[in-house]
Amino acid sequence: MAVEIERRPIMVERTEVRRYGASARVNHWITAATFTLLALSGLALFHPSLFFLTDLFGGGSNTRAFHPWLGVVLIASFAILFVRFWSHNLWNRDDTQWVSQIGDVVKGEEERLPELGKYNAGQKMVFWGTALLIVVLFATGLVIWDEYFHGLVSIGTNRLAALVHSLAAIAAILLIIVHVYAGIWVKGSIRGMTEGRVTGGWAWRHHRKWLRQEAKGDGHD
Amino acid sequence: MASYQSLDIKRRSASTSTPPAVRSTGLEVAKLIDVSKCIGCKACQSACLEWNNLREEVGVNTGVYDNPHDLTANSWTLMRFSEWDNPDTGDFEWLIRKDGCMHCADPGCLKACPSPGAIVQYTNGIVDFVSENCIGCAYCVKGCPFNIPRISQVDRKAYKCTLCSDRVAVGQGPACAKACPTAAIMFGTKDDMKEQADRRITDLKSRGFANAGLYDPAGVGGTHVMYVLHHLDKPEIYAGLPKDPQISPLVSAWKGTGKILALGALAFAAVGAFFHHTVVGPNRVSETDEENAADLAEEGARSGPTPETRTL
Numbered sequence: 001m002a003v004e005i006e007r008r009p010i011m012v013e014r015t016e017v018r019r020y021g022a023s024a025r026v027n028h029w030i031t032a033a034t035f036t037l038l039a040l041s042g043l044a045l046f047h048p049s050l051f052f053l054t055d056l057f058g059g060g061s062n063t064r065a066f067h068p069w070l071g072v073v074l075i076a077s078f079a080i081l082f083v084r085f086w087s088h089n090l091w092n093r094d095d096t097q098w099v100s101q102i103g104d105v106v107k108g109e110e111e112r113l114p115e116l117g118k119y120n121a122g123q124k125m126v127f128w129g130t131a132l133l134i135v136v137l138f139a140t141g142l143v144i145w146d147e148y149f150h151g152l153v154s155i156g157t158n159r160l161a162a163l164v165h166s167l168a169a170i171a172a173i174l175l176i177i178v179h180v181y182a183g184i185w186v187k188g189s190i191r192g193m194t195e196g197r198v199t200g201g202w203a204w205r206h207h208r209k210w211l212r213q214e215a216k217g218d219g220h221d
Numbered sequence: 222m223a224s225y226q227s228l229d230i231k232r233r234s235a236s237t238s239t240p241p242a243v244r245s246t247g248l249e250v251a252k253l254i255d256v257s258k259c260i261g262c263k264a265c266q267s268a269c270l271e272w273n274n275l276r277e278e279v280g281v282n283t284g285v286y287d288n289p290h291d292l293t294a295n296s297w298t299l300m301r302f303s304e305w306d307n308p309d310t311g312d313f314e315w316l317i318r319k320d321g322c323m324h325c326a327d328p329g330c331l332k333a334c335p336s337p338g339a340i341v342q343y344t345n346g347i348v349d350f351v352s353e354n355c356i357g358c359a360y361c362v363k364g365c366p367f368n369i370p371r372i373s374q375v376d377r378k379a380y381k382c383t384l385c386s387d388r389v390a391v392g393q394g395p396a397c398a399k400a401c402p403t404a405a406i407m408f409g410t411k412d413d414m415k416e417q418a419d420r421r422i423t424d425l426k427s428r429g430f431a432n433a434g435l436y437d438p439a440g441v442g443g444t445h446v447m448y449v450l451h452h453l454d455k456p457e458i459y460a461g462l463p464k465d466p467q468i469s470p471l472v473s474a475w476k477g478t479g480k481i482l483a484l485g486a487l488a489f490a491a492v493g494a495f496f497h498h499t500v501v502g503p504n505r506v507s508e509t510d511e512e513n514a515a516d517l518a519e520e521g522a523r524s525g526p527t528p529e530t531r532t533l
Binding site for chain 1: 511
C-alpha cells in the first residue's frame with residue numbers, strides 16, 4: 001500500500017527523566033570535542049592521503065605540536081568522566097544476556113531483551129574500552145612526544161610505542177563510531193546529552209530498570 | 222637541504238604518486254669510507270661544519286676522543302673511536318669509524334616520515350631531508366636502522382648528513398671527502414667505489430686481515446655510504462655498527478600496508494553504520510512506550526517521592 005494512514009490522538013501524556021546534569025554534559029562534550037580533534041590530527045600524521053587534515057590545525061608542524069597537548073586535555077577530561085560514570089558501568093547478568101542476544105539488539109527488537117539499568121552492555125563496553133584505550137594512548141603517546149620526552153626510552157621501545165599508539169587509536173575511533181552511531185540510531189538519545197533529559201518512553205524502551213528506579217525516587221546520576 | 226636542486230627525485234616521503242623518471246640515468250653515487258686508512262684527525266667533521274655553516278656547542282671531555290659525544294642536529298658526521306684487543310693476534314687495534322647517514326637504498330626514515338616531501342631520495346641514491354617540509358615529529362628517528370637523524374632543539378626540524386647533495390648537484394664531491402688528508406673518504410659512482418674497495422680489501426687480506434670486506438648491508442638494499450672494514454665479520458666492534466641492519470618490522474607494520482587496513486576498517490564501520498540505518502531504520506520510541514512510562518511515573522508518584530514528570 002502506497003499510503004499508510006495513521007491516526008494520532010492530540011493529547012498525549014508525556015514524562016521526562018533527568019539523565020545528565022549540566023556538569024556531566026559539559027564534561028562529556030569537552031571530551032568529545034577533544035577526541036574529535038585528536039582523531040583528525042592523529043589521522044593526518046597516520047596516512048599520507050589524510051595529511052591535508054593538518055591544514056585544519058595550521059600546518060604540519062602545528063599539528064605535531066598541538067596533538068599531544070590535546071591528549072593531555074583528553075585524559076584529564078576523561079578521568080573526570082570516568083569517576084562520574086564508572087559505578088553505573090559495572091557488568092551484571094543482564095549484560096551477558098544482552099550480548100548473547102546481539103542479533104535482537106541490532107534489529108532493534110528490544111522487547112525481547114531483559115530490562116536494563118542506566119546503561120546497556122554495548123554502552124558499558126564502549127565505556128571500558130575507551131577508558132583502557134585512552135590510558136594506552138596516553139602512555140604510548142608520552143614516550144613518542146619527542147619535544148619533551150626525547151630519550152626517555154630506547155628507539156626500539158619508541159617504535160613499539162608508535163605502533164601500539166596507532167593500533168589503539170584505530171580501535172578507539174572504531175569504538176567512537178559505534179558510540180556516535182548508536183546515538184544517531186536510537187532516536188531521542190542525543191537530547192539526553194545536549195539537554196540533559198530524555199522522554200519517559202525512551203527510558204521505558206531502552207533502560208526500563210533505570211526508569212523504575214528513577215520513578216521510585218532512589219535514582220541518582 | 223632545499224627542494225630546489227637540479228637533482229631528480231626517485232622517492233618522496235608520504236606520497237602516493239611516483240615522481241617522473243624520464244631523466245633518470247640510473248647512475249648512483251657512493252661515499253667509500255676506508256676505516257683502515259683513517260687517522261682520526263676529524264678534518265671531515267670540520268669540513269662538514271664549515272661547508273654547511275654549522276657550529277657545534279663547546280662540550281666537555283669525558284676521557285674519550287669522541288667530540289662531540291654523539292651526532293647532533295649540528296654535527297652530521299662524527300668520528301667514533303673504539304679500542305679493541307684482537308684476541309687472535311693479541312694486537313691492540315684503534316678502530317675509528319666516521320659515523321653519519323648511510324643513505325640506504327631502502328631508507329627507513331623516508332618510510333616512516335608522515336610529511337609529504339620532507340624526505341626525498343634522489344635518483345643518484347642520496348637521501349635528503351627537505352627542511353621546509355619537515356614537521357619535527359621524529360618519526361625518521363624511529364625509522365632509521367642506524368640511529369642517525371637528530372631533531373634540532375632550536376627549530377624542531379630533523380637534520381643529518383646530506384651527502385653534500387648541493388655540492389654533488391654541481392659536480393663536486395662531499396666536503397668531508399675533499400678535506401680527508403689520507404683519502405680514507407672517497408667519492409664517485411657506486412660501481413667505481415666498489416672496485417676501489419675490492420683493491421683495498423685484497424691489500425688488507427694480503428696483510429693478515431683475513432676478514433676484511435666491504436660493508437654495504439643488503440638488509441637496507443645496500444647503502445650509498447660504504448665502509449671498508451678490516452673485520453667485516455664483526456661490525457659491532459666499530460662503535461656498534463649493526464651486523465644486519467634493516468627497517469624494524471615494527472616500523473614496517475606501523476607505516477606499511479597496516480595503515481591501509483586500518484583506514485579500511487574505519488571506512489567499513491562508518492559505511493556499515495549508514496547501511497544499518499538504511500536497512501533497519503531508526504530505533505524510535507512508540508506512543509505505547511510513552512504511555513507506559515507515564516503510568517509508571519503515576520504509580521511512583523503515589524507510592525513514594527515524586528520523580529520529575531510533567532504533562533505536555
